[in-house]
Structures are given as C-alpha cells and as structure tokens.
Amino acid sequence: MTAPMRLLRPETELPFRFEVGQEVSFHEMRARIVDRLRSAMGREYYQVEVLGEAYGRPHRTVLADHIEPAARDVAMRAQVAVTLAERMYKNIKAMESLLGHPIADHIGFDEFEHQLHEVKQAADHLWSAA
Numbered sequence: 001m002t003a004p005m006r007l008l009r010p011e012t013e014l015p016f017r018f019e020v021g022q023e024v025s026f027h028e029m030r031a032r033i034v035d036r037l038r039s040a041m042g043r044e045y046y047q048v049e050v051l052g053e054a055y056g057r058p059h060r061t062v063l064a065d066h067i068e069p070a071a072r073d074v075a076m077r078a079q080v081a082v083t084l085a086e087r088m089y090k091n092i093k094a095m096e097s098l099l100g101h102p103i104a105d106h107i108g109f110d111e112f113e114h115q116l117h118e119v120k121q122a123a124d125h126l127w128s129a130a
Contacts, residue, residue, distance in 0.1 A: 016044060023070040024048065030070060034059070035067050078123035084115050 031048035044064035
C-alpha cells in the first residue's frame with residue numbers, strides 16, 4: 001500500500017507593491033526600483049539604485065516595509081486619477097444632453113463633483129510639493 005500523495009498548495013501570483021522603474025524613497029534617500037523578488041515566506045525585496053548621494057553604495061537591496069512611493073510618483077498618480085474622473089464627469093454630462101434626461105440627479109453627482117474638486121486641489125498641492 002502506498003502513502004497518499006499530499007496536495008500542493010496552488011501558487012497564486014500576488015502583485016508587488018512597487019513597479020520596476022518606479023521612483024521611491026527610503027531612509028530619506030530617493031531611489032529607483034531596478035529589480036524585485038519575493039521570498040518563499042512572501043517578503044518583498046527590491047534592488048534599488050540610489051539617486052543622488054549614495055554614500056559609496058549606489059545599489060542596495062531593501063525590504064519593502066522600508067520603501068515609500070516618491071512624492072512625485074504619488075502626485076502623478078493623483079493627477080491621472082483626477083483626469084480620469086473629469087473625463088467620466090464630462091461623458092455623463094454629454095450623455096445627459098444626448099438623452100435629454102438629467103442622469104446626474106439620480107446618481108448623487110453633486111457630491112461626486114464636490115469630491116472631485118477636493119481631490120483635484122489635493123493633487124495640485126502634491127504636485128507643487130514634489
């Protein structure tokens with residue numbers, strides 16, 4: 001009699017926190033992600049190239065917990081989100097004019113318009129700070 005075979009756990013592809021080429025910061029230094037890997041335990045390690053003063057070590061391996069997105073990257077993503085939301089707003093307004101029916105009244109668009117304005121101001125502030 002043979003022993004029963006153990007079932008292997010299915011491998012799932014988890015997304016990484018940061019993309020290759022993304023600008024990040026760690027320990028008050030700016031860097032660019034060069035490569036990334038995940039350990040068997042699921043910890044993310046990133047090979048980074050330090051931008052600016054590298055203190056003799058321009059290439060380093062950094063644990064994901066010590067990395068944050070660079071302010072400029074966050075600002076750019078916020079600008080993209082605002083642009084997409086504005087396009088959606090314009091498309092709904094165009095649909096209203098084509099249909100001759102006020103769609104915005106039925107989907108709480110006044111609140112959306114207010115939130116879009118707030119997000120746009122925050123994105124502009126982030127961009128000026130980066």
